[in-house]
Amino acid sequence: MFNMFFASHQGSWAFVAIFFVIAYFLYKAHKRKAGTILHMILRLFFIIMIVSGIGMLIEYNWAAMYVIKGILAIVMMGLMEMSLGKTKRGENGMGGFIGAVVILVIVALMGFGVISF
Numbered sequence: 168m169f170n171m172f173f174a175s176h177q178g179s180w181a182f183v184a185i186f187f188v189i190a191y192f193l194y195k196a197h198k199r200k201a202g203t204i205l206h207m208i209l210r211l212f213f214i215i216m217i218v219s220g221i222g223m224l225i226e227y228n229w230a231a232m233y234v235i236k237g238i239l240a241i242v243m244m245g246l247m248e249m250s251l252g253k254t255k256r257g258e259n260g261m262g263g264f265i266g267a268v269v270i271l272v273i274v275a276l277m278g279f280g281v282i283s284f
């Protein structure tokens with residue numbers, strides 16, 4: 168079971184990063200339809216990441232570091248939604264974009280054990 172969660176988590180995180188950046192720039196270029204499709208696929212990957220992350224967390228007995236990693240990841244998804252929503256409406260979503268990318272880097276480094284406690 169752990170291997171299944173780990174493989175889906177490992178195989179999906181880069182898609183979150185890539186689809187977020189592409190959706191953001193599509194919305195910025197006023198390509199709403201293409202942006203919306205990418206945004207929907209991004210949300211599908213959010214679900215995969217949350218389900219597989221919680222699956223591993225249960226098998227790690229809610230180890231504190233991974234709980235914090237999970238919370239950061241959810242904050243990151245919130246920032247991604249905020250920045251995409253604003254950009255889609257023609258408002259400035261740059262703050263959310265930068266915040267999401269910074270947290271993404273931290274979460275990935277925690278996932279790879281570069282940051283650990």
Ligand code: HEM
Nearest residue numbers: 177180183216217220221223224233237240274275278279
């Ligand atoms: C989209 C958001 C997320 C990203 C970008 C992300 C990124 C990563 C990465 C890069 C890894 C390392 C995978 C590898 O070794 O190849 C990892 C592992 C892990 N993540 Fe996430 N993650 C996210 C969401 C979550 C959530 C929501 C949770 C918990 C609820 C979580 C819990 C874990 C756990 C427990 C591991 C296992 C580490 C190990 O056993 O080595 N992640 N994550």
